Amino acid sequence: MKRRTLFKVTTTLAATLVAGAAFAQDSIVVGAVAPKTGPLAGGAAVTHWPNIALWVEEVNERGGLNVGGEQRMLEVIEYDDQTNPSETIKAVQRLATQDDADIILAPYSTGLNLAAAPIFDKLGFPQITSSAATDQIGELTEQFNDMFFLLGRSTDLAEDAVEVLSDLREAGEIGNKVAMVNVADAFGIELAAVGKPALEAAGFEIVYETSYPLGTQDLSPIMKAAKAAEPDAFMAWSYPPDTFGLTEQAMIEELNVKAFYTAVATAFPSYGARFGAAAEGVMGIGGVNTASPEFQDYAARLEAATGSKPDYWAAGMMYASLQILEEAIETTGTLDMAEVTQYIKDNAFETVMGTIDFDDQNNNTAYWTVGQWQDGEFKGIKETGREGAVEPMVKTGWE
Amino acid sequence: MKRDEWKTLGWATALLAVAALLPLTGDGYLISLGVSIAMYTVLATSWALFSGPTHYISLATAAFFGIGTYVMGSGIEVLPYWVLLPIAGLIGGVLAALVGLATLRLSGVYFVIFTLGLAEMTRQGVTWYQNQTGHKGTYVLTDLTDNDIYWQLLGLAALVYLVGWGIGRSRLGFALRIIGDDEDVARHVGINTALSKVALFVVSGAVAAIVGAIIAPRYVYIEPSTAFTPMLSFQVVIMALLGGTGRLWGPLVGVIPFTLLWEAISSSFPNQTTLLLGLSFLAIVYLLPGGFVGLYDRLKGRAAKRSAMA
Numbered sequence: 001m002k003r004r005t006l007f008k009v010t011t012t013l014a015a016t017l018v019a020g021a022a023f024a025q026d027s028i029v030v031g032a033v034a035p036k037t038g039p040l041a042g043g044a045a046v047t048h049w050p051n052i053a054l055w056v057e058e059v060n061e062r063g064g065l066n067v068g069g070e071q072r073m074l075e076v077i078e079y080d081d082q083t084n085p086s087e088t089i090k091a092v093q094r095l096a097t098q099d100d101a102d103i104i105l106a107p108y109s110t111g112l113n114l115a116a117a118p119i120f121d122k123l124g125f126p127q128i129t130s131s132a133a134t135d136q137i138g139e140l141t142e143q144f145n146d147m148f149f150l151l152g153r154s155t156d157l158a159e160d161a162v163e164v165l166s167d168l169r170e171a172g173e174i175g176n177k178v179a180m181v182n183v184a185d186a187f188g189i190e191l192a193a194v195g196k197p198a199l200e201a202a203g204f205e206i207v208y209e210t211s212y213p214l215g216t217q218d219l220s221p222i223m224k225a226a227k228a229a230e231p232d233a234f235m236a237w238s239y240p241p242d243t244f245g246l247t248e249q250a251m252i253e254e255l256n257v258k259a260f261y262t263a264v265a266t267a268f269p270s271y272g273a274r275f276g277a278a279a280e281g282v283m284g285i286g287g288v289n290t291a292s293p294e295f296q297d298y299a300a301r302l303e304a305a306t307g308s309k310p311d312y313w314a315a316g317m318m319y320a321s322l323q324i325l326e327e328a329i330e331t332t333g334t335l336d337m338a339e340v341t342q343y344i345k346d347n348a349f350e351t352v353m354g355t356i357d358f359d360d361q362n363n364n365t366a367y368w369t370v371g372q373w374q375d376g377e378f379k380g381i382k383e384t385g386r387e388g389a390v391e392p393m394v395k396t397g398w399e
Numbered sequence: 400m401k402r403d404e405w406k407t408l409g410w411a412t413a414l415l416a417v418a419a420l421l422p423l424t425g426d427g428y429l430i431s432l433g434v435s436i437a438m439y440t441v442l443a444t445s446w447a448l449f450s451g452p453t454h455y456i457s458l459a460t461a462a463f464f465g466i467g468t469y470v471m472g473s474g475i476e477v478l479p480y481w482v483l484l485p486i487a488g489l490i491g492g493v494l495a496a497l498v499g500l501a502t503l504r505l506s507g508v509y510f511v512i513f514t515l516g517l518a519e520m521t522r523q524g525v526t527w528y529q530n531q532t533g534h535k536g537t538y539v540l541t542d543l544t545d546n547d548i549y550w551q552l553l554g555l556a557a558l559v560y561l562v563g564w565g566i567g568r569s570r571l572g573f574a575l576r577i578i579g580d581d582e583d584v585a586r587h588v589g590i591n592t593a594l595s596k597v598a599l600f601v602v603s604g605a606v607a608a609i610v611g612a613i614i615a616p617r618y619v620y621i622e623p624s625t626a627f628t629p630m631l632s633f634q635v636v637i638m639a640l641l642g643g644t645g646r647l648w649g650p651l652v653g654v655i656p657f658t659l660l661w662e663a664i665s666s667s668f669p670n671q672t673t674l675l676l677g678l679s680f681l682a683i684v685y686l687l688p689g690g691f692v693g694l695y696d697r698l699k700g701r702a703a704k705r706s707a708m709a
Contacts, residue, residue, distance in 0.1 A: 039624060085618045085625055087665065090431045097428040114620035118544070122427070134620075136538055143540055149440045184530040191520075193533030211524060211530050214624075230476055322407050375477045 024395045026064060027075040030056065031095030033116075034108035038083025042240065046268060047131060047315045048108045050075065050306040057305055061076040065326065068333035077101065085115030092116050102324065102335045110134055110187070117144045118157070124238040126341040128324055130317040133157060133187070146341045148358055152367040152384065154187070157285055158194035160369035160382045161261055164283065164392055165233050166202045169394035173394050174258045179208035179223055182237035182245070183376035188214075191237035191263060199235075207231050216242065223249035233259035233298045239264035239342040241286070244274065251278055251398045259283065267313040267371055267378050281395030286313025286358040287371025287380030288353065289388030297301065298352040312371055320351035354386055406684050428487065430545050434617070435557040436658050437552035438610060441559055443639040443650035445606035447597040448563050450636075452575035455506075459498070459514035459634040461489045464603045464628035467611025469525055472621040472645055474535035478488040491517030491608025492601045494521075506582075522627035527666075551613050559606055565648045570594055584686035597700070641683050643692025644651075652691045686703045 034048045035041045056074045058117030064073040077099050079091040083106035086378055088107050095101040106127045107116050111131040120127040120146040122379045128148040134140065137149050168174045178199055182192035192211070199206060206228035210222060219242060226234060236246050243262040250260065266270060266284020275282075289293055290312070298319060299310050310316055328343040331336065356364050371378045372392055381392045421433045442460055450457055470487040471480075478486075502513045527535075566572040574595045577585040585592050615621060642653025664675045687694060 022514065036670060077666065078669055080672055082630065082665075082672065083624075084612075084630070086435065089437065089617065090662070091665075093428040094429040097426060098666070111618075111620050111625060114538075115618045117619055119427070119431075122493065122544075139538075139540060140519075180531075184526050185624070189526075189530050189533070189536050192530075193535050196533070213526070335538075399462045 006096075006163045008329060027073040028067070028101060028103065030074050030076045031075055031079075031099060031101035031104040032093040033079040033081050033104075034094065034112070035083040036078075036080035038081075038157070039114075040083045040109050043131075043198060043265075044108045046308065046311050047313075048318055049078075050302055050308040050310075051315060051318045052078075052105065054302050054305045055175045055319065055326075059326065066330050066333075067335060081112060081245070083109075083112070085112055088112045089119050091142065092119045092123070096125075103248075103329075103337075105325075106132075106321065108129065109240050114140070115158045117147055118145065120213050121146060124337050124341075126325070128316040128344070131314045135190075136359050137363045143370055145228045145362075146337075147363045148321075148344065150356065150364045152364070152369070154190055154358075155194050155368060156367075157383055158191045158203070159198050160384070161235065161283070161285070162195060162198040162202055163185070163203065164205075164370050164382050165235075165259055165261075167201075168233075168394065169204075170394060176203070176205050176233060177207045177231045179205045179226040179229055179231035179257075180206055180237075181209070182211045182224065182234045183214055183239045183242050184211045185214040185217075185239065186292055187264070188237045188239060192272075195235065195237060202247075204233075210348055212242070213308060214239065219245045219249050220252070222246070223253045223255060227253050227255050230321075233257055233261070235261045236263060238263045240268075242270070247275060247279075247282065250274075255399065256397070258396075260376075260395050261370075266373075268311045269309040272284055272373060272376060272378065278398045281373060281393055283370060283372045283381070283392070284378070285370065286311070287368035287378065287389075288312045288316055288381070289386060290379050291388055292352075292354070292378045294352045294354075310378075314370070315355045316351075319366075320335045320349075320356060323351045324356065373391070401550060411560065415553065418598040419550065419553055421521070422549060427545070430549060432658065432662060434545055434549050434552065436464065436654055437549055437556060438614060439638055439654040439658060440609050440651050441552055441556045441649055442635045442662075443642070443654050444556070444563065444647070445559050446488045446635050447604040447639045447642075447644040448559070448605065449596075449603040449618040450639070451596040451649075452572070452579045453596055453599065454579050455503070455513045455596070456511050456636060457600070458511060458629075459495075459604070460607050461518045461629055461632040462514075462518040462608035462626050463495065463515070463583045464611035464631055465518065465521060465525070465644065466491055466494060466612075467608035467613075468621050468626040469537070469611075470608070471615035472503045475539050475541065475615075480543075484500045487612035488605040491611075492605035494600045494608075495604025497598060503593055503596045503600065503654070515632070518627050518629055522623045525627075527624050539619060539621060541616040543616045545617070548613055550618055552610070553607070554610060554647055555613070560647060562602060566599070567647065571598060575599060594706050598622070611625075635682070637680060641687065641690050643690025643695075645689075645696070647694045649690060649692040 019372040032052050035044045056076050059074050081091055092104060095104050104125045104130045107113050108131050110132040112130045130150045133151050133154045135153050141147050161359050180190045188287045206359035208226050212222060238246060243265040246262055249367045261283040263285045272279050319344050324344060327349055328340045332339050332343050348355055359365050368380040368383045368386055370382035372381045374393060379390045381389055383389050400666045420432055457703055470490055471483050474483045486540040502510055561690045574590045578592050582592055637648040643649035665672045668675055
């Protein structure tokens with residue numbers, strides 16, 4: 001437990017420096033578990049971990065959380081679940097019983113959050129998920145009463161993308177022919193299963209359709225075939241490596257479409273950094289209101305504190321989940337998790353992503369579904385009740 | 400049965416009874432460790448039933464485990480839980496039989512490579528099917544707690560030990576030991592080597608599939624990447640080898656220290672877990688080539704020699 005003592009020493013030191021004469025109270029132990037290794041480590045390093053670092057740093061700089069009139073510092077204990085659900089479960093258990101954590105933060109991704117749901121439920125900690133997209137929110141929150149969802153339903157994410165295309169077609173900007181591809185893995189299959197019927201229902205003609213296995217290196221045959229079908233729009237229900245790969249191939253093949261959509265990771269800052277001006281007009285899953293001063297301020301603080309830019313989708317939601325927890329604890333003035341959970345259910349919260357108010361299924365019904373790279377930022381263009389959506393633009397080449 | 404065997408059976412039953420009391424402690428952390436230990440004990444012991452005597456290293460555990468989780472995941476909406484466990488075992492067994500008939504004529508490294516590929520192939524097969532049918536996520540929502548899962552795994556462990564003990568005493572077990580020593584000799588004395596090997600491979604495949612089915616409710620949401628993780632196959636082999644495959648209890652004495660070591664490393668050094676595990680593997684292979692069973696036999700041999708000299 002050397003690490004803990006070290007943390008205690010540093011946090012106590014910070015407390016005395018910042019709060020001056022403040023007498024260091026018992027610190028609040030915050031448990032965090034998410035991938036640091038394994039397939040999801042890359043995503044967690046962008047979306048999950050930097051937010052925890054920022055939150056803990058800022059709260060401690062302020063002198064800690066105010067719990068019932070007492071200022072208490074945060075002490076964080078981090079575990080790597082190796083992207084393995086069994087490890088996530090074990091780490092949550094360990095945090096609760098061995099480390100006596102006062103708060104445990106929700107893990108990362110749909111799969112790991114759902115694996116941890118029974119144990120959060122049993123231990124009575126609120127689980128505010130910010131990176132889980134599922135269609136089973138009702139069933140899940142009925143069984144796990146303390147589970148909350150910020151990121152929304154996967155069906156909306158796919159259907160809204162199709163709706164953006166429909167709107168562009170109605171406006172006479174694009175034609176009727178769509179090429180659709182998907183990565184043959186869990187979320188990619190799920191999005192395609194919603195997207196395809198939605199395209200058909202909207203009257204689009206699917207001129208090319210295929211899927212490719214996860215980890216496919218050579219995507220050029222797919223792009224060549226897609227180009228040969230002469231589509232007006234290209235949609236890919238893709239994952240991080242292939243989102244980049246497909247974009248690259250589209251540039252090489254000079255795929256001349258007026259709407260280009262790739263799914264997961266299009267909202268990553270690294271996407272914009274890699275493709276620069278070529279990214280202009282690319283649409284993808286997620287989005288934020290980049291014009292909102294709260295988000296701009298948050299992005300600047302995150303970069304200053306951790307050197308990492310937030311992605312334009314789930315990162316802000318992750319930070320919002322921490323703001324919600326903070327407000328619930330400070331307002332109720334307790335670390336009694338049942339009371340904190342009830343407060344979260346009953347109240348609305350002002351966050352960097354705007355107001356968040358959970359419905360009776362513990363679901364945040366207002367979220368971003370589609371974004372687009374415009375002027376070097378990934379701006380939200382479609383939402384289910386958020387303010388600040390911008391007009392979608394037509395893609396004009398790859399220069 | 401001989402008197403000694405009665406004694407062993409008595410001890411085994413007593414140990415099992417003690418292990419079954421663990422959930423009564425009410426300590427969630429201990430129970431989650433217990434689930435890990437029970438799961439790997441079943442997997443490593445059934446793995447050693449086949450690989451121990453035949454010396455065929457199988458890396459197919461993840462394939463059967465994954466099949467089991469998907470049987471549970473896709474069947475839980477339509478069939479009762481208890482029916483799905485034997486179905487998982489049956490499907491795992493049939494797959495093992497097919498694979499065994501096709502590959503157990505291969506020897507050594509060819510077999511290892513094939514079994515490693517099998518997990519990936521099954522995973523791609525499942526994914527292909529989901530992609531064709533427009534699948535929308537596999538959820539296993541049940542009321543089963545860690546306690547229930549632990550007890551089920553313990554029951555399965557008892558069953559595996561009984562089967563292993565039975566095989567050890569049977570003609571099949573004798574035949575397998577001969578195959579392990581020299582397959583040509585075995586064939587010449589009239590042993591149907593292929594059939595004997597397939598029979599044991601089926602047992603280990605079926606057991607791994609049932610374990611997958613029992614674990615599925617714990618994951619709640621089943622993804623190919625977690626159900627078919629190749630790490631599982633390697634962990635099972637390493638744990639079994641750490642314990643030693645020469646005796647039925649060998650894998651157990653590998654699983655327990657390994658799980659505790661893993662736990663100690665991941666809780667104390669969350670940022671260097673993989674590195675330290677790699678170093679531990681090296682140390683184990685270098686310092687304990689025959690596993691704990693080999694060490695035990697060596698010490699026993701030395702003690703016997705000493706008493707003989709005295």
